[in-house]
Amino acid sequence: MTTAATVTWSGLRTGQNVGPAPTIGRYGFLDVLRGVALCGILFVNLRDLLYRWTENADLHHPVLRFYGVVIQGRFVPIFAFLFGVSAWLLYSSTQRRMPVRSARWLMVRRFATLLPIGLLNLFLLYSGDILTMYAVIALVLVVPALFLPRGPVLVLGIVGTLVAYWMWGNSPLIAATLMVAGFGAAQFGLPQWLESTRRRDAVIAAVVVAASAAAGVGLTILQNSMMNAGALPAPDVLDRVGGFAGLFTAVAIVTGLSLLWRACGGRGTVTSAPFSILGRTALTNYLAASAVVQILLHVFPDTQLTNLWWLPVATVGILIVQILASAVWLRYFRYGPVEWAWRCATRWEIVPIRK
Template identity: 35%
Template sequence: MTAGVFGAAGTADVGGDTAPPGRRISELDALRGLALCGIIFVNISQVMNIHGVVDGQVLPVRHALDLFVHERFFPVFATLFGVGFGIFLRRAASRTAWPRVPLLLRFAALGVFGLLHHVLQPGEALLPYAIGGFVVLLPFSWFPWWVNLPAGAVLVVLSVTLASGGMASVPGLLLLGFGLAQAGVPEALHRSTGKIAAVFAGSAVLSAGALVWQEQDPLSVGFTSSSAVAGLCLSLAYTTGLLLVLKTPAGRVVSGALEPFGRMALTNYLTATLLFVPLGYLLGLPESTSWGAELGLAAAILAVQIVWSRLWLDRFRYGPLEWVWRCVTWRQLVPMRRAPEAV
């Protein structure tokens, strides 16, 4: 049954020159790292309830975040989760005759992580992703990419039209990512420079127009269709922009920081909350207007996590919570330490 979706050999239906089965796609890890870099700035301000409007005026730092950060990175994060689930199902089909069983366990484990995380960060993302996996991805996993891609796009458009985006767009974004994985898009990123550049140019133009639209009501950012549209356009511009940077001489430096960070996305997403909640209280952030301190705290946590991720993955194959997630998914202990290199 899965062979009908992904092809008899477990490869994608389209794309032709795909990556070798099982090879980690480094561009996806870098994009996950990019998403985490933006998400922490939003999460700290929301959990600490930092005030962004004083005397009817939006404070400058908050205004800048509204323009370039808020709602710009969670669409990337959600779509990449959908991509990851799609790639996982394809590869699971080569290991078991019932690939949706480990996929269900993967959703369940993610839901548990989300429930625990919700204690410190109400409104966190993992639980909605798990629910979206059960409700949307599982039934749509029997359909091919040419059904799932447009269906995901329709769901995203409806969420923007009817609910001004936000978490309402998660089901559509997950399905969109799932369809991209089915279509073999992630494996083709290394040879799609022209297409990526065209999408970047188009999304940059659309982002400029969407930001002008959003600025018509700056006090209602996050609750309007204009901010949701701007978020989707900018998230696409950021995604394609990073993919282009990775193809330049500077790409090695950028990927060296973002890829290990993104490979441990689950661990870093959760531990960021464990760090910024107590530190935020120590800095007096709750109910304050201390946006400078918020920026400094976010930057410091990111710097620590980026360095720690690189050091950890030099010794281990998976991040700590990624390893737990993998063990639960396959109902067995998997090797954690890297094998020592031969001398």
């Protein structure tokens, strides 16, 4: 898998108007990161689908508490941010093949064709679908960002994210500002920086990991203590603490995994391969997980779990099956089936899928 280490990061960092960053092949680390984020999201989604919620559910149960303070809100920010990053990478590469006007229309089609996919998932498979929201946000916010300079886009994304977390805490609406932040950050060379093996970049990443991990762990402990308190604080206070805990944890995950990637010389490891496979077929696996559970629920009505200890076991089992199936698929095809259909709909042509 080819990386983009040859891009001149120093020129991007100094703010020179170098235009779209050259893209060479795929960014292997982004695939791994997307796969890690997908795993966290599916843990939460499958909890909603597999666990039989009741009015008397024990919210202090260790499994539910673990989900609430370790997984919830820690991986969705990464997924939303990567959506914006990927949007810029596609737009910048498209600009080199066609006029700017045509490239912008292609991006509009890409986001518009994601909408029916999300709506089908929302009404048929999973009521907590995020694809519909992502499509609408992209059409409303990312498309206008195509016409703006990269500096204001990044500033609006970062400031908007901090304000949104302060006002709404761990809300799905945070995806809007994170998407814009990712779109702006990609223009300043973030994908290249995450794979850079330069010593100075690695030192900066290590500092960010230490600071964000400390903040994330501290706020997570505070969040757990507040949930254990006899009298819960105001919901907005708890949401705000949990939201910032998730944000800092997400930053620590991204930069921490980036350090591991750099330590391996930008080639990844055997342990990163499953996440890379999931990342390359993220859309297909996101939808397939809900579809598998819905089929099980219809064929075996008693599939929903009442014993919470089986919930993570069942989730890991589904993820393992998805990794194995995706690995076999990618041996023969370039894209996941839904990714391929989305690409064809975006380009208005049949894209070759076989390797």
